[in-house]
Amino acid sequence: MENILSINRGTEFKKGLQAGISIAIGYVPIALTFGLLAKTTGLSIGETVMMSMIVFAGASQYMSLSLIALGTGIIEIILTTFIVNIRHFLMSASLNEKVELDRVFNRVIYSFGITDETFSVAATQSGKLTTGYMYGLNLISYASWVIGSGIGFIIGAGLPETLQQSMSIALYAMFIGLLVPSMKQGVKIVFLAGLAACFNTVFTMTGWLSSGWAIVVATLLSAVLVELIEGMKKKGQVTDGE
Amino acid sequence: MIIGMGAVTFIPRMLPFIMFRGKELPPFLQGVLKNVPYATLGALIFPAVLYIQEDIWYGVIGALAAFIIAFLGANVIVVVMGAIAILSAYSLFF
Numbered sequence: 237m238e239n240i241l242s243i244n245r246g247t248e249f250k251k252g253l254q255a256g257i258s259i260a261i262g263y264v265p266i267a268l269t270f271g272l273l274a275k276t277t278g279l280s281i282g283e284t285v286m287m288s289m290i291v292f293a294g295a296s297q298y299m300s301l302s303l304i305a306l307g308t309g310i311i312e313i314i315l316t317t318f319i320v321n322i323r324h325f326l327m328s329a330s331l332n333e334k335v336e337l338d339r340v341f342n343r344v345i346y347s348f349g350i351t352d353e354t355f356s357v358a359a360t361q362s363g364k365l366t367t368g369y370m371y372g373l374n375l376i377s378y379a380s381w382v383i384g385s386g387i388g389f390i391i392g393a394g395l396p397e398t399l400q401q402s403m404s405i406a407l408y409a410m411f412i413g414l415l416v417p418s419m420k421q422g423v424k425i426v427f428l429a430g431l432a433a434c435f436n437t438v439f440t441m442t443g444w445l446s447s448g449w450a451i452v453v454a455t456l457l458s459a460v461l462v463e464l465i466e467g468m469k470k471k472g473q474v475t476d477g478e
Numbered sequence: 479m480i481i482g483m484g485a486v487t488f489i490p491r492m493l494p495f496i497m498f499r500g501k502e503l504p505p506f507l508q509g510v511l512k513n514v515p516y517a518t519l520g521a522l523i524f525p526a527v528l529y530i531q532e533d534i535w536y537g538v539i540g541a542l543a544a545f546i547i548a549f550l551g552a553n554v555i556v557v558v559m560g561a562i563a564i565l566s567a568y569s570l571f572f
């Protein structure tokens with residue numbers, strides 16, 4: 237593990253690019269559809285691509301389209317975007333514990349590219365994350381999203397119906413592919429994921445919370461509860477500062 | 479509007495990297511943050527995966543397929559491709 241330090245940035249960057257391939261594939265159908273929907277909503281190609289470039293957040297971009305179509309005011313759209321994306325605060329705080337120390341400039345730049353997907357891939361990597369890796373991972377995902385949105389707008393169509401349908405599983409399959417190997421490592425992770433899934437299902441099904449908050453609250457509840465239970469179990473035993 | 483949306487998206491993503499830079503957080507909080515990725519994955523998958531198509535079986539079959547392929551130890555890309563392939567087969571027949 238120590239010799240990671242000797243590997244240069246180029247290889248780390250490449251590793252990040254490779255790790256992002258599943259994300260890039262998964263973004264294609266969503267980005268194409270976004271471009272298509274943006275066109276039907278009445279955005280120009282410039283606005284469509286610019287939104288993908290500047291916002292880079294799938295769920296909230298989709299949401300903004302339906303709000304625009306409804307004639308919602310700008311402030312409300314921005315506020316909704318904020319609420320939908322507040323969960324990334326939690327993700328960044330978690331990733332911050334895992335990345336190597338680097339200049340603020342680099343951290344600020346790659347933090348721009350943190351999405352549910354890039355976070356999931358990065359956070360389930362073992363060991364410290366290098367700046368090069370983060371750049372590679374986020375860049376390939378970003379490129380897929382921006383280019384996909386543009387192409388979707390221009391060709392005015394998504395993928396063929398059947399492929400579009402079956403590709404809608406891609407990002408979820410990726411999440412599952414990232415989660416399962418970790419679940420094999422211990423019951424704790426099974427509990428963490430299971431609890432959060434249950435909480436989130438309850439919150440969204442009952443409509444108590446909007447989907448943006450539901451994910452945040454479900455994640456936090458599960459992470460805190462499991463940590464408390466672990467702390468209680470450790471009491472009595474000698475803690476080894478793990 | 480787009481710039482406003484970009485700003486409110488970027489700020490939560492960026493703040494922790496500046497606020498907590500090189501700081502040692504209390505152990506309990508560190509533990510919670512280490513738990514976050516797995517909890518997030520659980521919440522990201524359920525219940526959203528059930529609603530990817532109107533036909534709820536689509537999500538169920540896709541998720542199951544992904545789970546089995548991943549459980550067998552396959553690489554993430556293989557999991558993604560496998561799930562897509564199985565769903566393509568499913569939509570051909572149903």
